Amino acid sequence: MLSMMYGSKPFSKSGTITLPHKWREKFGLLPGKLAELVYQNNCLYIKQATRDSTHNKRYISEKGTVHIPKELREEMGMAYPSSYCLHVNEKDNCFMITTEKE
Structure with a gap:
């Protein structure tokens, strides 16, 4: 996994x-565009949606946020106020979300 840890913060209610602006633009995740959410290997990948994909899709808001569906949050064990780690994967043009396990 060639990614850079961007930060860790509590998950919202x-x-x-919120996806960092600098990479949002680079990855094509602009307001009003669809993001594809793919959960595999205990990691949630957020990337620009492709037309034929059957994965979860969500729109990017004007503020650069994306809503994670309840089913994915439960699968990952993401619950308020647990923390998550946001990674930036410039090689694959995506964000990666992992949960902190401690």
Whole structure:
């Protein structure tokens, strides 16, 4: 996994995650565009949606947030106020979310 840890913060009550502006633009995750959410290997990948994909899709808000569906949050064990880690994967043009296990 070639990624850089961007930061760690508590998960919100609303189930939204703010994606950093610098990489949002680079990855094509602009307001009003669809993001694809793929959960595999205990990691949630957030990337630009493809037309044929059957994965979860969510719109990017004007503030650069994306809503994580309740089913994915439960699968990952993400609950308020637990923390998550946001990684930036420039090689694959995506964000990666992992939960802190301690």
